[in-house]
Amino acid sequence: MIKVENVTKNFDSICAVNQVSLEIPEGSMFGLLGTNGAGKSTLLRMMAGVLPCDAGEIRFDGERIYENPGCKASVFYLPDVPYYFPNANMEEMARFYRRQYPAMERESAAYMAELLNLDMTMPLRTFSKGMKRQAFLILALCAGAKYLLCDEVFDGLDPVMTEAVKNLFRQEMKEREFTVVAAAHKLQDLEDVCHNIGIMHKGGILRAGDMRERLGNVVKLQCVFDKDIREGLEKDFEILKYERDGYFVTIVGRGDRREILDKIKSRSPVFAGEVPMSLEEVFMAEMEEAGYDIRKVFL
């Protein structure tokens, strides 16, 4: 388990990460979502033991990560721009990683590379951005580390490859105790693969947790009314979002689904029906409810 407790990091007068606390259970995939400059990469670098925390601490299975090779042996960090030695190819990098991560499986790396049509003998510098990303994801998955920290993990991958990589993650998590922390700035990249998601903004975590659980008591309704009914409804249940466009009203509310529908129907709508919600809408609703102007965060 990864435990991040009240972690703070300042770069001179800028607070890059501010009092962040997280708990990431084993065998799960945790998504870190946020705009550029939100503090995702800094948090990941601290989690990888690259940067020390100014305050707070980060523990992997109870052990501090910073300057602790024993603990670091179970963590593989894949940065936004991965480093490779000049003229090195995948084979050479795999050999290097094997010296650092004894559980590294070079045969598996070769097998995966073949599946993704990557030539292990070609210098990495000749690879495109997406190919490099694939190559390092393969190396990361084959390193045998218990924890994988990825920054902008799906950046540069086409949709097919993104899906393939997600499948690789799922497969790996199924086969062994494997925990992934992935940072991204697009929710779509994470929503179908992450169990938990944390939203970072200006160095702090706005929301974190299993968003599907939260989805359980959130209902989205599309109705047609001949008058404004908001005032009355606010007394009946918790409204997360209320949008009116002429007679057409979109309502996102929290509470018992049946009860909410009954309350709506009691107001004699011309039409009322439930529509499915995407994780993104849940987030937006959550964020707006928390008082954040979500457009400033994501748009």
Add this chain to the structure above:
Amino acid sequence: MTSARCFYNWIREAGRGHVTAFLSWGGFFIYTAIAFFRIGSDSFSFFFGIGSESLPELCMGLGILAGASGFWYLLQPVKLDFYYSLPVKRGTIFWSRYAHGLVQVILPLFISMTACGVYECSVNQGFVSYAGSYVFRSAVIFSAVFLIFYHMTIVSFLAGGRIVSVLMVLAAFAYGGQMVFQGIAKAYAEYFFKAFYRIPALETLKEMLTPGLLSSSLTGAFLYDKREVLEYVPEKEDALAALLWILLFGVLLVCLERKRKVENVGKVFTFPMAERVIVFFLSVVLALWFGNIFMGSGIVLVLLFHILSELLIQRQGRRLFRRKWQMLLESASVLLVTACFAAGAEAFDGFLPERDELSALGICVNGVDMSQREYMKNSFGEESYETDRQLEQYTFREEGLSEGFSWIEGLTKKEEAGSDVDKENCYTFVTVCYQMKDGKERYLVYPADEDDFRAFAKVFETREYKEKAYPALLWENVGDNRFSFQDGVRSNQVLKLTGEEKERFLKLYKEEVMGFRMEELRGTAPAGIVEMRSEKWGETEELLIYPFFEKTYAFLKEHGEIKEDLLDYPVRSLKVTETYADKKEEEQVTDGLVTGSMRVEHYETKEELEEWRGRLLWAELDVQPLLCPLNYRGGIEAEVEEPESGAVVKVECCERTADR
């Protein structure tokens, strides 16, 4: 993985790219190949280890290059993230790279020294007895040179966040000492102290704190005598300074490596303290340095350099005055340094030790016992080779010390009394080295007028002075020596003397040298030189023969063909070159070959040459420019037929002038 195995793996990892190995093994291979060639061709004047001029440069260069190639990663944020995310302590990465650089340079150095030693043993049998010790000492000393620069470079890479700042820090370490002690302290001393010639402590500090100079001194790069080189052991002070450099920077390495923050890479400096220190150093040193040129503008300059440094670091003009206290401290430092020199001027210029405090006294009177060219070249308070040579030659410990001290006391009293003799218009000047009983040396320079110079006769006429000026006085048992007479035309006219005659000649010469007075030299140049060569020891001594040495001169005339005038030889032509600084003067000249501001005149007929009778003198006989000033014009050259061989000899001459 055990930590030892991990460390070993990372040493191997540090060799990735093989840059250090290529530079070091390649460099030493080339050096060894050249050394083999040089040893084979001339093993007596070539030194492959201590005494070598190129090996210190190779070791210094490798120190910088090995440091740069091994620790370049400290400036690469992506590489740092990569390394620091791996399951290894960052100290392991750092020190494994340190060890790799060390091994890659020290190992080929030892191999190269050993190979050269073995080869020289096969070529030069005389080297065999020194071989082991010389090779070992060389390897250790050059390893120390490498370590100084290696540590210095790594510290620069740790302190700097960008390559420009790394280079700046490295330059400050490499040349800071020289700038401070030569560019500032010496320049300020020259400006404020009227009697300044040299402060040995400044020279020592400059050498100790300038790694390049220290390395040169440590490795004996200034030596040229084979035996001295083979037996050379660095001075204790040099060895201690080298050790301090290595240790101090070693401690800095340890501290900075631990405290360096990866997030500061990309900033100008990775430590705020380094930034402060460099800004302080640059502002103060540059202000004092330029302040020396524009004296009195130190405060303005220090503020200017502080703002410039801040501008370079921040690259924006909003917070240039963020460190007001530092600016204040910098201004105070500049003021303090300037004030200290100004306040110390009186004490420095007025320094006169008690006679009892002196163990020796070195005196150099500009214009005495030197050529006209040396005399003209020397200027008040400026260091020169000739002045240093004379200070060493004319170091008095007995009666010369007493007379010399009394004479100098007279000079200083005159100055205290407000004499208007100044350094620009003085007749001559005297450079003095007070050697104190506690081992310290104080150098001062005093102006002297003509009366002071006349009073110098008391020193000149002491036995101690004469022995130093005419070392032949100390020679004895010269019966087996070879005597020859030189006058510019005949360079090696051997005097056919019996052993007894030689002894008699030297006795006469000694009597006349001891008997003559300084005033007798006024307007009188030597007539020739007798070279006395010890066949047994190979030493030579030149005896200046003055016409007023009546007995000696008569003896020489009796035993050899001595010409009184150069024109007594068959002179074929005389070429006189005149140079004109003033264009108008040049235009007035109508005959002769005129080129630019130079005019060349040839005298070839008997009548023309006769006009020069009594005026020409072989330039080697120009030894007393104050007492017997001579005129070189733009150059006077005589073509003379050597009577015995008939060969035409070119004799560089000067012209006798009337006494000043």
